[in-house]
Amino acid sequence: MFLLDEKANDIISKIEFAKETITKIKSPDNVLETYIEPLVSWLDILRNRVEQAKANFKDFVCDTNFTQHGYLHEAPQRRLLAVILRDFEDIERRVYISVDTFLPLVFVWNSQRSRAETKRQHKLLMRFVADLLQLCHMSKSMMAIIGEDYACLPLEWGKVRKHVVFGTYSEVQNLRKWALLAHELGHVYYYQNCERINSHITPQVIRKLNENRPINLDQRDFESIIYTWTQHWIPEFVSDCFAAKTLGPAFITQFMLAALDSQPNRVEPTHPPPNLRLKFMMNILDALCLSDIDVNSYRNMWQSYAHTISRPSSLFIVHEEVVRTALSGIDTIVTEKPIENKWADVLEAKKALCLGSIPDQDLISVISALAIAEPNLDYSLLYKALLKRYASNSYVS
Amino acid sequence: MTRQWQLMRDAQTFLEASRLANDALMGIHFVQIARQRGESVSPLHIEKIDKGIELLETISRTLEAREKQETTSSEALSILYVLSQGRMVGGPASLKKMLKDSITELKNFKEGKIEVFEEAEELLEIIASSTSEEALKATSKVRIFMAEAR
Numbered sequence: 001m002f003l004l005d006e007k008a009n010d011i012i013s014k015i016e017f018a019k020e021t022i023t024k025i026k027s028p029d030n031v032l033e034t035y036i037e038p039l040v041s042w043l044d045i046l047r048n049r050v051e052q053a054k055a056n057f058k059d060f061v062c063d064t065n066f067t068q069h070g071y072l073h074e075a076p077q078r079r080l081l082a083v084i085l086r087d088f089e090d091i092e093r094r095v096y097i098s099v100d101t102f103l104p105l106v107f108v109w110n111s112q113r114s115r116a117e118t119k120r121q122h123k124l125l126m127r128f129v130a131d132l133l134q135l136c137h138m139s140k141s142m143m144a145i146i147g148e149d150y151a152c153l154p155l156e157w158g159k160v161r162k163h164v165v166f167g168t169y170s171e172v173q174n175l176r177k178w179a180l181l182a183h184e185l186g187h188v189y190y191y192q193n194c195e196r197i198n199s200h201i202t203p204q205v206i207r208k209l210n211e212n213r214p215i216n217l218d219q220r221d222f223e224s225i226i227y228t229w230t231q232h233w234i235p236e237f238v239s240d241c242f243a244a245k246t247l248g249p250a251f252i253t254q255f256m257l258a259a260l261d262s263q264p265n266r267v268e269p270t271h272p273p274p275n276l277r278l279k280f281m282m283n284i285l286d287a288l289c290l291s292d293i294d295v296n297s298y299r300n301m302w303q304s305y306a307h308t309i310s311r312p313s314s315l316f317i318v319h320e321e322v323v324r325t326a327l328s329g330i331d332t333i334v335t336e337k338p339i340e341n342k343w344a345d346v347l348e349a350k351k352a353l354c355l356g357s358i359p360d361q362d363l364i365s366v367i368s369a370l371a372i373a374e375p376n377l378d379y380s381l382l383y384k385a386l387l388k389r390y391a392s393n394s395y396v397s
Numbered sequence: 398m399t400r401q402w403q404l405m406r407d408a409q410t411f412l413e414a415s416r417l418a419n420d421a422l423m424g425i426h427f428v429q430i431a432r433q434r435g436e437s438v439s440p441l442h443i444e445k446i447d448k449g450i451e452l453l454e455t456i457s458r459t460l461e462a463r464e465k466q467e468t469t470s471s472e473a474l475s476i477l478y479v480l481s482q483g484r485m486v487g488g489p490a491s492l493k494k495m496l497k498d499s500i501t502e503l504k505n506f507k508e509g510k511i512e513v514f515e516e517a518e519e520l521l522e523i524i525a526s527s528t529s530e531e532a533l534k535a536t537s538k539v540r541i542f543m544a545e546a547r
Contacts, residue, residue, distance in 0.1 A: 060427075087416075097408050184402075223481030227477075231478075
């Protein structure tokens with residue numbers, strides 16, 4: 001047997017293992033069930049790809065008389081072998097990013113749902129994520145896992161795209177931090193609207209970059225800037241806009257806490273500078289015109305740190321016109337403002353918290369209120385009360 | 398708050414771009430070998446070359462669309478970025494010419510009018526290898542994140 005055939009068999013056995021593991025799960029819950037069917041179909045597609053790659057190799061052996069005892073000398077033959085090997089690499093990487101990343105999460109999911117120490121925490125987290133999705137009229141269910149950091153994992157299974165969101169284990173009882181999950185769901189929103197974003201915002205941003213391109217900027221750097229804006233920064237700003245319009249001051253406050261460091265103008269290829277993100281979100285907050293909110297006090301709070309330690313950046317990537325074009329476009333695309341309907345409840349919940357009582361409002365309102373209030377009660381008391389309300393054995397969601 | 402989303406998305410986009418270019422190369426080399434052996438060419442291999450032509454046309458259209466402020470393909474934008482980071486491809490004007498010549502070459506090759514490429518094979522190889530490299534970088538970072546998450 002050829003070495004490459006053995007490799008193909010190894011990949012197939014991985015795929016078969018994944019399929020068996022998934023299909024063996026007895027009575028999966030409603031949420032996990034929505035992941036199983038597309039994953040099984042995707043595993044079949046991957047298996048077919050391996051079979052096709054094997055068939056290509058067989059044709060290659062037949063056409064070139066390749067043996068494992070010598071080298072091939074002619075160019076097309078040598079190049080074809082390289083291409084066939086790269087095809088196997090591609091399949092292996094797809095197995096990794098779409099299967100190996102997800103499969104262990106199933107066990108984490110099942111374990112967090114069933115273990116006495118985590119099941120109520122997990123149920124509360126799931127409830128919060130489900131409520132957020134419902135508030136934003138997004139898909140009905142999504143896996144949420146208590147993990148290492150707030151994150152969103154996009155999974156591409158052929159034409160199906162699923163997401164898993166993560167909360168932070170060490171902050172699982174610090175409920176106000178959960179507001180940060182709105183940004184992670186913003187990434188899901190981005191995917192659902194990426195065609196509109198690509199046709200409306202991306203061309204405008206590229207146009208502005210072209211119009212304002214410095215004479216001495218070489219093509220390589222210019223392409224990097226286009227790439228950074230279109231592939232990384234626009235999705236991040238969309239997620240910020242979504243989060244600000246969904247949870248309003250609660251998200252912005254918690255974002256400020258997370259982003260507060262010594263480099264507010266730091267330019268990263270993956271994320272826009274925190275200063276820019278907050279300026280954008282403050283403007284969104286201003287436009288929301290929520291009652292009892294002084295946006296300038298939020299602005300001043302952030303600027304007292306950011307403006308003290310940094311000066312506005314003169315880098316071309318944050319050119320004023322480019323930023324303005326991108327942000328106004330994103331603001332137009334993200335039209336829904338769920339916070340407008342929630343705000344009265346958030347204020348009521350905030351009042352209750354300041355009086356030292358447990359609010360009667362829904363989970364999103366309570367967590368949002370907690371994110372902006374200075375409560376007059378022990379956080380752990382509230383946490384226990386919410387666990388009892390939403391995650392007790394008798395509670396049915 | 399992490400880069401997990403970006404890395405997964407990068408890995409997915411670059412893998413897809415690499416697969417399309419690699420498939421086209423596979424079609425080219427199988428056809429070359431078949432012709433060397435005086436055998437008939439498989440329609441499946443011609444189909445792969447057609448997909449390669451489609452890929453180059455998409456990149457070409459994206460280059461044009463960027464100038465005219467029209468809708469661009471996200472995958473093609475990623476390929477343009479990767480191409481610009483290497484030394485083999487110059488500015489947009491030379492890339493446009495390279496794309497146009499490569500598409501013509503691939504069409505002529507399919508019809509048996511030429512046997513040797515001047516541009517197309519090298520361009521597809523650059524796309525396949527450089528996007529594969531980017532996919533590898535992103536995938537490796539995803540591994541670190543996933544290990545931490547678990």
